[in-house]
Amino acid sequence: xxxxxxxxxxxxxxxxxxxxxxxxxxxxxxxxxxxxxxxxxxxxxxxxxxxxxxxxxxxxxxxxxxxxxxxxxxxxxxxxxxxxxxxxxxxxxxxxxxx
Amino acid sequence: xxxxxxxxxxxxxxxxxxxxxxxxxxxxxxxxxxxxxxxxxxxxxxxxxxxxxxxxxxxxxxxxxxxxxxxxxxxxxxxxxxxxxxxxxxxxxxxxxxx
Amino acid sequence: xxxxxxxxxxxxxxxxxxxxxxxxxxxxxxxxxxxxxxxxxxxxxxxxxxxxxxxxxxxxxxxxxxxxxxxxxxxxxxxxxxxxxxxxxxxxxxxxxxx
Amino acid sequence: xxxxxxxxxxxxxxxxxxxxxxxxxxxxxxxxxxxxxxxxxxxxxxxxxxxxxxxxxxxxxxxxxxxxxxxxxxxxxxxxxxxxxxxxxxxxxxxxxxx
Numbered sequence: 136x137x138x139x140x141x142x143x144x145x146x147x148x149x150x151x152x153x154x155x156x157x158x159x160x161x162x163x164x165x166x167x168x169x170x171x172x173x174x175x176x177x178x179x180x181x182x183x184x185x186x187x188x189x190x191x192x193x194x195x196x197x198x199x200x201x202x203x204x205x206x207x208x209x210x211x212x213x214x215x216x217x218x219x220x221x222x223x224x225x226x227x228x229x230x231x232x233x234x
Numbered sequence: 235x236x237x238x239x240x241x242x243x244x245x246x247x248x249x250x251x252x253x254x255x256x257x258x259x260x261x262x263x264x265x266x267x268x269x270x271x272x273x274x275x276x277x278x279x280x281x282x283x284x285x286x287x288x289x290x291x292x293x294x295x296x297x298x299x300x301x302x303x304x305x306x307x308x309x310x311x312x313x314x315x316x317x318x319x320x321x322x323x324x325x326x327x328x329x330x331x332x333x
Numbered sequence: 334x335x336x337x338x339x340x341x342x343x344x345x346x347x348x349x350x351x352x353x354x355x356x357x358x359x360x361x362x363x364x365x366x367x368x369x370x371x372x373x374x375x376x377x378x379x380x381x382x383x384x385x386x387x388x389x390x391x392x393x394x395x396x397x398x399x400x401x402x403x404x405x406x407x408x409x410x411x412x413x414x415x416x417x418x419x420x421x422x423x424x425x426x427x428x429x430x431x432x
Numbered sequence: 433x434x435x436x437x438x439x440x441x442x443x444x445x446x447x448x449x450x451x452x453x454x455x456x457x458x459x460x461x462x463x464x465x466x467x468x469x470x471x472x473x474x475x476x477x478x479x480x481x482x483x484x485x486x487x488x489x490x491x492x493x494x495x496x497x498x499x500x501x502x503x504x505x506x507x508x509x510x511x512x513x514x515x516x517x518x519x520x521x522x523x524x525x526x527x528x529x530x531x
Contacts, residue, residue, distance in 0.1 A: 304448045402513055
């Protein structure tokens with residue numbers, strides 16, 4: 136089952152700056168070879184469900200290992216069985232309607 | 235790693251009523267023996283990360299099997315390594331501040 | 334336009350304990366006379382769109398005033414024009430399917 | 433109070449394709465003159481709190497007017513009083529850590 140997932144991980148107890156921890160998550164996604172795209176309020180990821188979810192778990196483990204005692208994460212995720220759809224397809228289909 | 239997770243699964247392409255699909259997710263949680271609590275905009279679940287995430291995956295599989303061609307899900311999830319905290323602890327600690 | 338909204342406000346830069354700030358939000362909701370229900374990962378609120386959204390804004394203002402330099406909030410919100418539906422209706426309609 | 437907001441509006445009861453409704457939201461944002469950026473699981477918006485929230489309300493009104501009987505929306509939003517920060521700043525500060 137393919138999934139498109141929007142990940143927004145927020146470490147607590149480490150002050151107001153969180154970019155160092157978001158960067159660590161990007162290293163995890165790069166190591167896993169997952170297609171991903173950073174935006175201003177999270178990171179979009181696509182891939183096989185188990186691979187993507189293993190990466191999300193590893194993000195939590197690595198951010199805790201960097202010193203964050205507590206993490207709260209917001210995820211949006213979509214699956215569909217009627218047809219294949221990539222992250223690029225989703226953006227493209229809105230852009231077509233707007234042009 | 236223990237997790238407290240808020241699950242809000244929304245099937246698309248099946249009309250405006252979604253309670254049948256939410257009920258199916260509750261059957262999954264009951265089968266897995268996971269502690270959970272329904273509220274007006276989702277379901278709180280607590281347990282070991284892998285068990286909880288396996289349940290979330292099964293919710294998607296079972297809701298697709300019931301006929302939903304597309305699903306979009308919003309999840310909030312929290313982990314902490316500084317101390318144990320249950321769902322009841324979280325609610326209690328706010329109530330104490332209010333009393 | 335009526336709305337049912339799930340509010341999860343997270344102050345950053347104030348350490349790992351957030352219950353004091355969640356309690357302040359509940360005081361705002363009580364002052365506004367809005368029907369609301371605390372759960373383990375947020376607070377459900379129902380009411381007229383403008384009243385509910387004014388309360389959400391005031392939660393941010395009051396939590397900043399308490400000393401939080403940064404806040405990240407996750408909201409789920411639902412509107413429908415086909416029929417009236419309360420928070421209690423939503424929970425009840427799942428419980429009926431499960432019984 | 434400035435806000436950075438991630439908007440993901442999902443119409444229910446209109447089938448599996450939602451891009452027409454997302455496009456309508458983009459027209460609202462353009463009409464309001466709000467800086468915004470579409471991504472694969474939502475749209476990032478920045479601006480003054482009241483202007484951004486008025487746009488979110490108008491998105492719901494316009495999507496209902498297009499025929500959607502029910503809408504569920506997920507929002508992430510951030511405010512800070514310690515310093516100014518734009519959407520571009522947030523992305524840039526992660527990219528610097530990764531380079």
